[in-house]
Amino acid sequence: MDDSEFLAGYDPRAFPAVAVTVDVVALTIREGALHVLLVERGEQPHAGRWALPGGFIRPDEDLPEAAARELAEETGLAPRVHIEQLASYGAPGRDPRMRIVSVSYLAFAPRLPDPRAGSDAADAAWRRIDRLPELAFDHDRILGEGLERARAKLEYTPLATTFVDETFTITELRGVYETVWGVPLHAGNFHRKVLSVPGFVEGTGQTTEGGGTRGGPRARLYRAGDARLLHPALLRPAREEAAG
Amino acid sequence: MDDSEFLAGYDPRAFPAVAVTVDVVALTIREGALHVLLVERGEQPHAGRWALPGGFIRPDEDLPEAAARELAEETGLAPRVHIEQLASYGAPGRDPRMRIVSVSYLAFAPRLPDPRAGSDAADAAWRRIDRLPELAFDHDRILGEGLERARAKLEYTPLATTFVDETFTITELRGVYETVWGVPLHAGNFHRKVLSVPGFVEGTGQTTEGGGTRGGPRARLYRAGDARLLHPALLRPAREEAAG
DNA sequence: AAAATAGTGTCTATCAGACACTATATA
DNA sequence: TATATAGTGTCTGATAGACACTATTTT
Structure with a gap:
């Protein structure tokens, strides 16, 4: 783990320095479509x-904290933002x-505001998930993992x-x-299902102002x-993943 | 991300050095019980x-690779070892x-051999999951997450x-x-269930030598x-997690 | 009045689990 | 012969999804 290697002749301070970064997959819903926060790179590599x-x-x-800070620097906010770790990458x-x-971290929140470009990026914007350019580095992969995590977590x-x-x-x-x-759901069945899961939602006794x-x-x-886990889960419609 | 901060006045080489380690939660089954590989620390902090x-x-x-190497150094083997990433920890x-x-990484494999103490540890051993001492650092938490991951992945x-x-x-x-x-399962139902999941197992046409x-x-x-995912999943017996 | 939506009732196919049963092996 | 295990048959309760229906609101 941490320091046992010190005793074995391994001194990490003798190694080339390692830098640690955080990358954030920030998701929000705008105008009925899923969006991810992206920045346009101003410098090499992958400039533009x-x-x-x-x-x-x-x-x-x-x-x-670092992930939350990076997100706040681009969006100017932090309240009600759920953040969770995705995975780490360290290929030489x-x-x-x-x-x-x-x-990498996954973040989502409602109604996130328009981003402001940080000093380190040429531009920053919410981009629709279904209309994305090819991303720099291995960020396509990281985004894909973030999306799958978000979709899976909705289930349970x-x-x-x-x-x-x-x-x-x-x-x-x-x-x-x-x-x-990204799929339509049956309104009636969804309604009954949500109300049948203990602790998922609780009524307020109020209704919308109008229809x-x-x-x-x-x-x-x-x-x-107050439920942390949904029992039973709301499973996605069957994805025909034929084995083979 | 990777290098955009270089342009923003952030030079990580000016920071105190960061060291990156891997910790491995290695699980195996011995004599019908789940075991985890542990090493006894020889030095402070947490000596003993x-x-x-x-x-x-x-x-x-x-x-x-680093995780596989650390595991191999303690167990002397690598074949048929499944390794996957768990999570990262970096609190100052x-x-x-x-x-x-x-x-942290999770590893499991069948019939792993007795460990040999590396030069950096006083001792190394497979320890039963249900008879563990309190671990050093935050390793209790990491082990707990590894166990939960393993249990969840058996399902799907x-x-x-x-x-x-x-x-x-x-x-x-x-x-x-x-x-x-850690629970008994119904033999007959389990049997039928496993055979009903496409791609989970395939017959060899052979049987055991004797009863x-x-x-x-x-x-x-x-x-x-050849299935990568089980459809439908083999769910754990209902865990009564009353919301609250 | 027409159209759209919130919410409920009901039916069916599927599946987890309980229980029972047979066939085959060991001691 | 007694006992344990492999594997199958069958029943029941829970659930996902299809479909239908009523009630309420806006245009």
Whole structure:
């Protein structure tokens, strides 16, 4: 682990320096579509290419703090942002100048504001997941893992409630699932299913002010329940992954 | 990310050096019980305490290579060992002497041999999961996460087949599930369930040489199928996690 | 009035698990 | 012969999904 190697003749201070960075896959929903936060690189390598926001960790901060800071630097906010670790990458030669180990993080939150380009990037923007350019470095892979993690976590955690406002309708919650999963869901069955999972949502006794823009009754408002895990889970529609 | 910070006045080479280590949660089944590989620390801090095996990454190796090397140094082998990344930890002050970021890995394999103490540890041994001492550093937490990951992956991947020999009986496979999950399973239902999952196992046309030591017919032998994901999954017996 | 939506009722196919049973092996 | 195990048959309760229906709201 930490220091036993000191005793075995391994002195890491004699090694080439290792730098540790964090990369953030930040997801939000805008105008009914899933978006990821990207920055346009201003310098080589990969100048002009889009990449995930990220940067070096600082001496006094833990890894999640560094991820939150990087996200805040681009979006100017932190409240109600869920952050969790994805994976780490450390292949030699990943960066031509020095050894870099990168820890990736997944973040999501509702209604994130427009980004402002940091001093280190030419531009920053929310980009639709379904209309992405090829990303710099191995960021396509990292983004893919982040997306899959988010989609999987919708199944067995109440994560979707972090994508909506504090009180929400079942239809709004269904919209989150449909947007992240990219598939339409059956309104009636989804409704009954959500209410049948203990602790997923709890009623507020209130309803929306009016019906939908195109008609329909007022919808009851709910808030997130206290469940950490959904039992039973809301499984994605069968993905035909034929073996072989 | 990787290098955009270079342009923003952040030179990581001006920072205190960061060292990167790997820690390995290595699991195997011996005598019907789940075991984890531990090393006894020979020096401060935590001298005399047991810890997960691990050490510093070397300049020319990727992270998974480092984990495999650390495991091989303690067990003297590598064949048929499944290794996957768990998580990374980088809290400042985690080690009193310098900044250390640790990447943890999960490994499992069948019939791993007795360990030999590396030069950096006082002792090394397979220890039963249900009879563990308190571990050094934050290794209790890392081990816990590794166990949960292993238990979860048995549900939806054919991971259990990496715990048994190349050909195996359904009863042997059931033993893996019972050992890792720590619960008895219904023999008949498990049997039918395994055979109903496409690509989980495939028959060899052969059977065991004789029956069980206490009687019974010869069992058919199977080998691992080509499925990467189990559909439908083999879910653990309901864990009553009352919301609260 | 027409159209859209919230929410509920009901039916069916599937699956997990309980239980029972047979066939075959060992001691 | 007694006992344990491999493997199969069958029943029940829970659940996902299809479909239908009522009630409420907007245009």
